[in-house]
Amino acid sequence: MRVSHAPVYRRRRRVVLAVLVAIVGLGLGYGTGALVWPRAEAEAAVTPAKSPTPTETPEASSTPTPSATPASSPSASPTPSPSPTFDLTAYSLTDPDSPWVIVNKLNPIDPAEYAPEDLTRIAGMSSAATMRAEAAAAMSALHEAAVAAGAPFTVSTAYRDHATQSSLYYGYVNRSGQASADRYSARPGFSEHQTGLAADIHNGVCDLKACFGTTAAGRYVAEHAWEHGFVIRYPEGKQEVTGYIYEPWHLRYVGVELATALHESDVTTLEELFGLPAAPDYS
Ligand SMILES: [Zn+2]
Structure with a gap:
């Protein structure tokens, strides 16, 4: 048998x-x-x-x-060709509706009064902040993953309209002068927050300070935000490129494809990845 x-x-x-x-x-x-x-x-x-x-x-x-x-x-072809299949021209870098729009001190939002049409609250979070629908869904997923990993955070502010940015910026100018304000606040029409794709996160420790990067939440997003399509838009030591001091709390949604590309590359800013001019200051 x-x-x-x-x-x-x-x-x-x-x-x-x-x-x-x-x-x-x-x-x-x-x-x-x-x-x-x-x-x-x-x-x-x-x-x-x-x-x-x-x-x-x-x-x-x-x-x-x-x-x-x-x-x-x-x-099998033995020659390993290094040419990436990733297309850096897939989306516009200037259209404010594009997930890849580049907003910095040399590239204001055009039109200046732009407002997204699909702003929505971030599900699963007690925050009044809004983002564009796709970014809000991604933030919700990132938040859920961070909470599960013991690194909870909340979005303090995400979308800001032109008028809000204006009063915020001029408030800083009145308080500490324009040169100082320009280092950490964007002039109206130049803020990524106006695209509905950026969010500031906090957790009660080192809020809006560089040391946020050493907190559980700061370390979690530095390591995992790209998996959900976000990048740390203003990394450490890149003020001459981005125009802003290190902001480990400022996350910018660009989609998983581009965030992965940046993560895999040997550069840390969108300006460098796209080969754009450094934007240390307003022109
Ligand atoms: Zn921000």
Whole structure:
């Protein structure tokens, strides 16, 4: 009895094995394509693994792995081309409705009185702050993940209209002078907050201070915000590029694709990623 069943088991095992190889092959191909754009070429090296399927034919019982080895190496192109598949021109950098719009001291919002049409509250958070629908959903997901990881935070302010930014900025100017105000507050028409894509977060410790970056929430978003499509827009040591001091609390939604690209790259600002001029000051 056992003897007569043996080939069946063996063949079934081979079929299962072949299916597993195909699944792993597909999985790897998908993973590289979706996550690591500079290494997308790895996919080419993986695809040949799908060819062992012919092993499922009756001859399965003979030599163990004849078809798996020869097919893979010769057909795979050995030259690893570094060209990224990521398209840096996919969205406008100037249209305020674009998820990639660049707003800095050299690039004001145009038109200056722009207001998004899909502002919405952030679900799951007791905050009156609003963001554009897609950004609000992403913030909600980031917040949920941070809470689960023991790094809760709240959004203090997100969308600000032109008038609010104006009174805020001139309040700072009156208090500490324009030069000082320009280092941490945007002039009306130049604030990312007016796009509905930016949010300031806090948790009661080091609010609006550089040391926020060392808190649980600050460290969590520095490490994971990109997974939800956010970037730390004003990183440490980049004031000459972004025009702003280090703001570990200011998150900018750009979508997972671009946030991942920035995360994978060796630069830390959107200006550098897109090869835009540094914007240390108003022109
Ligand atoms: Zn901010």
